[in-house]
Amino acid sequence: MSRSVEGTLxxxxxxxxxxENKDLLGLxxxxxxxxxxxxxxRAWILGIIFLAVVWSWYATEFTLLYLISGAGNIAAFIxxxxxxxxxxxxxxxxxxxxxxxxMSYAGMVISVxxxxxxAFLIARNMKFHPIISFICRSIVTFLRAVPALVWGIILVxxxxxxxxxxxxxxxxxxxxxxxxxFSDIVEEIDMDQVGAVKATGANWxxxxxxxxxxxxxSGFVGWSLYKLDLNIREAAVLGMVGAGGxxxxxxxxxxLFQYQEAAMGILMIFALxxxxxxxxxxxxxxxx
Amino acid sequence: xxxTVLELRDVKKVFSDxxxxxxxITSTVxxxxxxxxxxxxxxxxxxxxxxxxxxxxPTGGEILFQGKNILSFKRRDLRQYRRHMGMIFQGYNLVxxxxxxxxxxxxxxxxxxxxxxxxxxxxKEDSFYALEVLSRVGLKDQAFKRADELSGGQQQRVGIAxxxxxNPDILLADEPIASLDPNSSWNVMNYLKQISKEDEITTIVxxxxxxxxxxxxxxxxxxxxxxxxxxxxxxxxxxxKTQMIYTT
Amino acid sequence: xxxxxxEKNRTTKNLIITVAAVFFFFSxxxxxxxSETFLASFDGLLGITSTMxxxxxDEPIDIFGAAVESLxxxxxxxVFGILFSILLAAFAxxxxxxxxxxxxxxxTFAAFVRAVPALIWALLFIVAVGLGPTPRILALAVNSIGMLVKIYAESIEEIDESVLDAVKATGASKxxxxxxxxxxxxxxxxxxxxxxxxxxxxxYAAVLGVVGAGGxxxxxxxxxxxxxxxxxxxxxLVIFGMILAVEMLTRFMKDRVIQVNAKASS
Numbered sequence: 001m002s003r004s005v006e007g008t009l010x011x012x013x014x015x016x017x018x019x020e021n022k023d024l025l026g027l028x029x030x031x032x033x034x035x036x037x038x039x040x041x042r043a044w045i046l047g048i049i050f051l052a053v054v055w056s057w058y059a060t061e062f063t064l065l066y067l068i069s070g071a072g073n074i075a076a077f078i079x080x081x082x083x084x085x086x087x088x089x090x091x092x093x094x095x096x097x098x099x100x101x102x103m104s105y106a107g108m109v110i111s112v113x114x115x116x117x118x119a120f121l122i123a124r125n126m127k128f129h130p131i132i133s134f135i136c137r138s139i140v141t142f143l144r145a146v147p148a149l150v151w152g153i154i155l156v157x158x159x160x161x162x163x164x165x166x167x168x169x170x171x172x173x174x175x176x177x178x179x180x181x182f183s184d185i186v187e188e189i190d191m192d193q194v195g196a197v198k199a200t201g202a203n204w205x206x207x208x209x210x211x212x213x214x215x216x217x218s219g220f221v222g223w224s225l226y227k228l229d230l231n232i233r234e235a236a237v238l239g240m241v242g243a244g245g246x247x248x249x250x251x252x253x254x255x256l257f258q259y260q261e262a263a264m265g266i267l268m269i270f271a272l273x274x275x276x277x278x279x280x281x282x283x284x285x286x287x288x
Numbered sequence: 289x290x291x292t293v294l295e296l297r298d299v300k301k302v303f304s305d306x307x308x309x310x311x312x313i314t315s316t317v318x319x320x321x322x323x324x325x326x327x328x329x330x331x332x333x334x335x336x337x338x339x340x341x342x343x344x345x346p347t348g349g350e351i352l353f354q355g356k357n358i359l360s361f362k363r364r365d366l367r368q369y370r371r372h373m374g375m376i377f378q379g380y381n382l383v384x385x386x387x388x389x390x391x392x393x394x395x396x397x398x399x400x401x402x403x404x405x406x407x408x409x410x411x412k413e414d415s416f417y418a419l420e421v422l423s424r425v426g427l428k429d430q431a432f433k434r435a436d437e438l439s440g441g442q443q444q445r446v447g448i449a450x451x452x453x454x455n456p457d458i459l460l461a462d463e464p465i466a467s468l469d470p471n472s473s474w475n476v477m478n479y480l481k482q483i484s485k486e487d488e489i490t491t492i493v494x495x496x497x498x499x500x501x502x503x504x505x506x507x508x509x510x511x512x513x514x515x516x517x518x519x520x521x522x523x524x525x526x527x528x529k530t531q532m533i534y535t536t
Numbered sequence: 537x538x539x540x541x542x543e544k545n546r547t548t549k550n551l552i553i554t555v556a557a558v559f560f561f562f563s564x565x566x567x568x569x570x571s572e573t574f575l576a577s578f579d580g581l582l583g584i585t586s587t588m589x590x591x592x593x594d595e596p597i598d599i600f601g602a603a604v605e606s607l608x609x610x611x612x613x614x615v616f617g618i619l620f621s622i623l624l625a626a627f628a629x630x631x632x633x634x635x636x637x638x639x640x641x642x643x644t645f646a647a648f649v650r651a652v653p654a655l656i657w658a659l660l661f662i663v664a665v666g667l668g669p670t671p672r673i674l675a676l677a678v679n680s681i682g683m684l685v686k687i688y689a690e691s692i693e694e695i696d697e698s699v700l701d702a703v704k705a706t707g708a709s710k711x712x713x714x715x716x717x718x719x720x721x722x723x724x725x726x727x728x729x730x731x732x733x734x735x736x737x738x739x740y741a742a743v744l745g746v747v748g749a750g751g752x753x754x755x756x757x758x759x760x761x762x763x764x765x766x767x768x769x770x771x772x773l774v775i776f777g778m779i780l781a782v783e784m785l786t787r788f789m790k791d792r793v794i795q796v797n798a799k800a801s802s
Contacts, residue, residue, distance in 0.1 A: 023423075023428075024416055024419050024420060024423070027419050027428065027431065028412070028415055028416060028419060030432075031389060031415070031419075031431065031432065034432055034799075034800040034801075035800075037796060037799065037800050038796055038797065038800045041792065041793065041796040042793075045789055045792075045793065048789070052611050053611060053612070053615055055608070056607075056608035056609075056611040056612050057612060059604075059605070059608050060605070060608050060609060060612055060669040060670070060673060061668075061669075062612055062669070062670060062673060066665065066670050066673075066674070067616070067674075069665065070661065070664065070665050070670070070671075070674045073664035073665055074660060074661060074664040074665075074674075076664075077660065077663060077664045078660075081663075098566070099566070099567070101563075102562075102563035102564075102566045102567050103563075103567065105559060105560065105563050106560060106563040106564050106567060109556075109560045141780075142776060145775075145776045145779045145780050145783075146772060146775060146776050146779075147739045147740075147742055147743045147775075149655070149743040149746060149753070150742070150743060150753075150756060150772055150775060153746065153756050153757060153760050153768075154756075154760070154768055154772065156760070157760040157761075157763060157765070157768070158765070163567045164567060167567060233653050234653075236653055237653045237655040237656065240655060240659075240746065240747060241746055241757070244567075250656070254659055254663070259663075266652060266656060269651075269652070269653070269656070270648070270651045270652060273651050274651060283552060286545075286548055286549070286552060287549060287552065341705055343701055343704065343705060367707045367708075367709060368707065369707075370704070370705060370706065370707035371706060371707030373705065374705075374706075375702065375705040375706075377698065377701075377702055379698055381696075381698050381699045381701065381702035382699065382702070383699055383703070383716065383717055383720050383721065384699075384721075385720045385721060385723075385724065386716075386720045387801060390716075394702075394703055394706055394708065394716055394717075395706050396706075397703070397706050397707065397708035397709075397712045397716065398706050398707020398708060399707075400712075402709045402711050402712060403711070405708065405709070405712045405715075405716070406709075406711045406712045406714070406715035406716065407715065408715070408716065432800065432801050432802075433801050433802075434801050437801075447702075450702075450706070454706055454707070
């Protein structure tokens with residue numbers, strides 16, 4: 001207790017004088033004005049959302065009945081057609097499931113490598129030629145906005161069916177996500193630290209190893225693993241457009257009405273996703 | 289002799305896990321008094337205070353307010369009773385994302401019907417009153433800021449304003465300065481005392497710092513292990529008695 | 537002791553890195569990439585790139601119509617996803633659920649739903665309710681539920697009960713406590729995640745058509761079956777434009793809300 005009781009008693013207790021009603025009126029009006037501003041903005045945005053929903057509802061001819069019948073049908077479908085999953089089809093799915101894993105992983109590594117280069121070209125604090133930066137940035141934005149499945153469709157028709165198309169597809173969408181993420185991380189690198197290491201007369205490798213990499217590492221590992229999580233989901237469905245992996249077999253089962261086989265495929269995808277997420281979580285824990 | 293506003297008769301509280309927090313508290317509080325309850329943490333100060341406005345329900349005894357046992361109150365009566373009790377918390381407990389003035393207006397909710405209160409349609413009179421209370425605690429200029437933008441001391445003053453906005457008969461303050469630095473603590477206690485004197489509001493403050501209790505309270509109640517072990521004016525609280533309250 | 541631990545950590549790290557590198561080349565080998573496929577497909581790509589230009593829209597109105605339909609599907613799927621997620625989150629949050637087992641059950645359900653990709657949901661719903669936009673709306677809604685229930689429930693669990701005590705202590709009714717205390721605490725998290733989910737859904741909506749006729753995804757598949765590379769490029773550009781436009785619109789609205797709120801509280 002830094003101040004004694006006597007010390008404070010000497011200071012009279014002073015409250016601000018009671019405010020005049022006139023002042024309060026001004027304050028009240030100011031408050032009403034602010035409230036109106038927020039309300040008007042909210043009304044605008046809710047209005048836009050409302051119109052968008054009504055327009056969509058009308059155009060898609062959706063009825064609430066579909067919700068009920070949809071829920072009912074899917075429950076019935078899952079219960080009668082999907083169950084029990086056909087355990088004997090497991091061997092059929094194992095090869096493709098592994099293929100999905102390879103696609104996701106190889107695609108991730110390739111996209112990481114390309115993104116690393118692009119990230120340094122894009123990052124403003126690296127001061128590359130602005131036109132080069134701009135072009136790289138545009139490429140990354142474009143790759144990010146186009147879903148992996150679209151790349152899958154294009155690549156399948158361009159280079160043929162198979163996992164190679166799938167790998168390139170996840171790699172392309174990976175460059176979209178990681179290129180931006182990595183360049184953001186590079187932009188946050190503390191250049192003073194880099195300068196300090198440079199000033200000691202260190203060569204390029206030492207500078208990168210001692211000052212850039214430590215700042216870059218955690219974001220780099222985190223995002224790369226996150227991309228692997230995403231890839232496994234994307235790769236699982238890429239097969240449905242012919243781009244290799246478990247999706248191909250699943251598609252075939254469904255189009256042949258072999259629903260119990262398909263159920264096994266879905267469970268395999270489920271297991272694959274959980275397995276990869278578990279592994280990446282463990283690695284994240286260990287490395288970071 | 290001033291009239292009695294609150295009477296506790298053998299109030300007991302046993303938590304569901306078996307801990308006896310209050311072992312029969314009997315006391316009366318007079319109008320306009322500033323009572324400070326002191327005691328080490330875990331002595332039952334907080335439970336006692338929260339029993340008075342039924343944020344937790346005592347398991348035995350009676351609490352009389354205006355001649356009625358408030359422990360028997362159900363929903364509607366309880367709501368009406370609670371608006372007579374302004375409460376101030378250790379952690380300020382403001383709705384952080386709402387504005388300061390909005391938080392003060394929450395003090396008026398007990399007087400409004402459920403719907404208009406819920407949707408925040410506060411009347412012009414209520415709004416004026418809230419602004420006036422805010423200017424009394426010196427926060428007129430912060431009225432439109434988000435509550436979490438203020439400093440701790442300022443947030444606690446908003447807490448006082450919210451309680452005062454209720455036009456309460458009794459102010460309950462549960463460790464109002466425990467999370468504040470010494471300077472803000474003095475400041476907040478000054479506001480509390482000044483307002484309770486000006487408006488003649490009976491005030492019950494839980495404190496664990498004896499110095500503050502000595503300076504600000506008219507009367508001190510010492511609580512130890514759920515029982516009252518001291519009750520009297522600050523002058524009677526000797527060093528030995530203080531030690532007795534705080535040693536277990 | 538700590539040195540040993542450090543040594544152990546370093547070994548694990550090296551081990552992880554080595555395994556990672558080996559697994560990469562193993563994957564490439566398994567995918568049969570290193571062989572002639574790579575060169576062959578590279579040739580193929582070069583040939584096709586030249587036929588992609590200029591991008592062409594044969595029946596431009598149809599393509600834009602399909603893009604608009606995808607947008608509508610995304611909006612509907614998001615709206616129903618949000619509504620049902622709020623409902624389910626109330627049961628999934630530990631502090632609100634009638635019983636902990638219900639919370640556990642709802643959360644497990646959400647985890648399962650989340651792990652099944654949206655495209656598979658679309659396939660299942662096509663079997664269950666037939667073609668058209670409906671199965672895609674339902675697939676998006678269900679897929680959104682998987683993610684949003686978890687996030688909504690977590691933010692409900694983080695509610696500061698002591699603040700609600702304070703509002704209750706003023707004599708406020710239950711409804712008032714919810715509207716004046718709970719809603720302001722949850723609103724901004726709910727909104728920002730819902731907007732984020734909409735951004736995801738618009739991407740999914742663009743491709744869900746792949747598995748069943750409809751939307752712009754289907755147009756792309758149709759063009760790819762005809763090997764009309766110029767059309768494929770054009771459709772890809774339309775998808776790109778649609779996603780970018782929607783993202784810019786949501787970002788504009790978000791920025792505006794932040795601006796107005798800042799102005800109102802300064």
